[in-house]
Amino acid sequence: MTTSSEPIIQVNQNILEMEYAVRGPIPQRAAELQREGKPIIFCNIGNPQALGQPSMTYYRQVLSLVEDPSKIQRERQLKQLFEESPVSELKDDDFISDDVLDLSEQITRMTKNGTGAYTESKGFDFIREAIAEFIDKRDDVEGSGGVKSDPEKIFLTTGASGGVKYVIDLLIADPNDGIMIPIPQYPLYSASIKKAGGVQVDYYPDEDSDWTFSRDVLDESLDKARQQGVMVKGIVVINPGNPTGAVLNRNSIDEVIQFAKENGLVIIADEVYQENIYNGEFISFAKALGDLKVPLFSLHSISKGFYGECGHRGGYLEVRNPPKVQGSDLDFLDLLLKQASVSLCSNTAGQLLTYLMVSPPEEDSHSYVQFVQEKKNILRDLRKKAAIVREAFAQMEGVECFGETGAMYLFPRLNKLPEGKTDFDYCLALLEETGLCTVNGSGFGQKAGTNHLRIAFLPPTPLLEDVLPRWIEFHNRYVNSYRTE
């Protein structure tokens, strides 16, 4: 204990050791270079609107009106005046369509107290109901005889990360408790497990088989952890993958479910990229689970998809088969609710955008055509950009990239690096030479002896088309330098 005027304090070792590469040393160096005036292309993070992706007109019109509902009535009045005496300077399109006005009015009514009051801890009732309907429709519950989603088991959260932290904090009861995560993984998971003081238990999807996996991979990881005395409580799956971008096949999903069932584990299914499928098909864990009694925590978010509303920090956590709590009458829902209560509620703008995400405009509405057009453009653009980047890999010596492209990322393997060089060195050199900011594979974890990088394929096409040839040139020079003959 010091009594001097500037204490030196012992802090939580878990926070001290926690790592978060997505905003780590390479992006920090990129920010430094940018301050020095160097043009940087930030491909280190899935932050679409920072790279010029427009927001969805429909979402923002509604959000804007619900934040200032006095403008709904005024818009109606303006429209009426304009209809009665048109002005050549204004077109119909300069006014907000009736379906948007009606919806904004309806939402304002449903919020009861507007956006400025705390909501229920779990989030607005009407939004949780809309989410349950969205899930049922997405999974064709009616057609397939599946299990309906229950609004009482849905929590509106601060992005998806808010929900992840609730579940992980709850599961880690002991420094010996572990959670299985795929390697490579999104560092939110390693960071949250570290912060909660638990053990990160790695499992290794098979890169060469497009990041799918068989039961062996899971059993091997669990057995090894158990031998080391780790009590494994759950397994994380990210589908489509981050950082791999790979879309999981049905077989891998079923393997996880069987594995969890037989070993009494909970499943944490990160499905925030479910709209970012460019070929292939998204199968939700909820759908694959059916009526099996395996505890499932599914996550979704407004930050990704074609909407990319990262800054608004909205998302949800859906629970199926909430486990009972040992030594207590409570179950997981009660304790998730308690955690949500201490944070009071997630922010209302994020909640409203979550509502809009799960309730697109009706097919016969005025907004529908524009909405669908914007959505299509954004997804087509993403698909095209992924393809351009993949094509560039073909021209880079020893670069391979596996998996059906999904999410917003590619995670190529760098098979050929100069002796003694790591993917971190590579990414740093790439940044310094070309201004392209990626994240080294080691920031996400990877099989020992391999090297990768993650690139978020979000910049405008012309920027990519400019930087890719320079990257190819850099790459082929870099991997052939420092040769140890």
Add this chain to the structure above:
Amino acid sequence: MTTSSEPIIQVNQNILEMEYAVRGPIPQRAAELQREGKPIIFCNIGNPQALGQPSMTYYRQVLSLVEDPSKIQRERQLKQLFEESPVSELKDDDFISDDVLDLSEQITRMTKNGTGAYTESKGFDFIREAIAEFIDKRDDVEGSGGVKSDPEKIFLTTGASGGVKYVIDLLIADPNDGIMIPIPQYPLYSASIKKAGGVQVDYYPDEDSDWTFSRDVLDESLDKARQQGVMVKGIVVINPGNPTGAVLNRNSIDEVIQFAKENGLVIIADEVYQENIYNGEFISFAKALGDLKVPLFSLHSISKGFYGECGHRGGYLEVRNPPKVQGSDLDFLDLLLKQASVSLCSNTAGQLLTYLMVSPPEEDSHSYVQFVQEKKNILRDLRKKAAIVREAFAQMEGVECFGETGAMYLFPRLNKLPEGKTDFDYCLALLEETGLCTVNGSGFGQKAGTNHLRIAFLPPTPLLEDVLPRWIEFHNRYVNSYRTE
């Protein structure tokens, strides 16, 4: 380990034991009664807009435009058309004033990527700069030769609670580490310390002296904790008080600072009610600290004051004299930043409202008059409601209430309860009989043998005027019932 299909899981004991009375059993019972059709007056939580307090017009106009910036240009066009050919149905006031349009345009430009992108982990630069200026002006740094606030030491957070959790999670390095909190306290503190796995160390402001305290109170608490082997790391002060509503005097503030300095503690100053002063004066810890090298974490929020934007979850944490970290080259700023990075950033709508909170309209602007009028009305209303409730206490047997009124709460002491009855019983009976939902003093902690309740004096005056006589009647009957002669 269970391998059955419905696992029973051992969970984090700290979350299981954590309590949060503000949304605890009494409010839950109130919600139940409301569902049964009984009219309830929710005075359990400082949620002004849920009880009819209007949002500030200026804030919402700007927020609405920044969420949909295409409307800025359109508004200018409409105004011009109207000026050229006025329409009798529209008045000047039906349009948004130029200063609001200019500001919205300026903010949109300053955000660079709008509201849909992740911001810097700490929050927008321009907002952190505006906060620093606000603090300097509030504390008259120039006039008093004080220490200027540094934007690099400011973090935009999810309400104030987001910042509190960062600091407490960081301080608790060990199950033996403790943090001093005033009793009674806002249960966010007890819950956060419990969740972090640390020790809550109570100190007792002197109720009969208007909840002020002397050095003895602090020393006594610290000595006792140390005797029990607790390593005390910091002290929390809430000013104006929650739940007490009491405004702290300069002497108590200075005592805390000296005490922290001599004992190598950090100060966590919860100042979210700094605008809710109805008499007396708010003195910030930053101002009182001056150039003393005591680590200070000050919190502010958009949820309280006259704005009451609870649902938008905005706030900030300002750090002074960040401590060094034992066994590391890092200091507290680095580790706060790392925590903020894992959450990516706080939500943009909350950040923008924080900006507006610290940047009221200029005195010569068009919006100024309306803004000041709305602010004055809300604060006058709150002052009046506090007075009405206090007057009612005078008619209740054995009820005393101490301290200069601040914040949004009164915390009367119930000196006379029937034998064997607690304040929890009282609040439950009060709810069942009158529909008035308060929180029992035991939910906040209180000196052994005393009983209290907390009432948020936020409902519209007519509602209060209706329920107060019924409360008085209930009270005088209740305290005289079950008499054990």
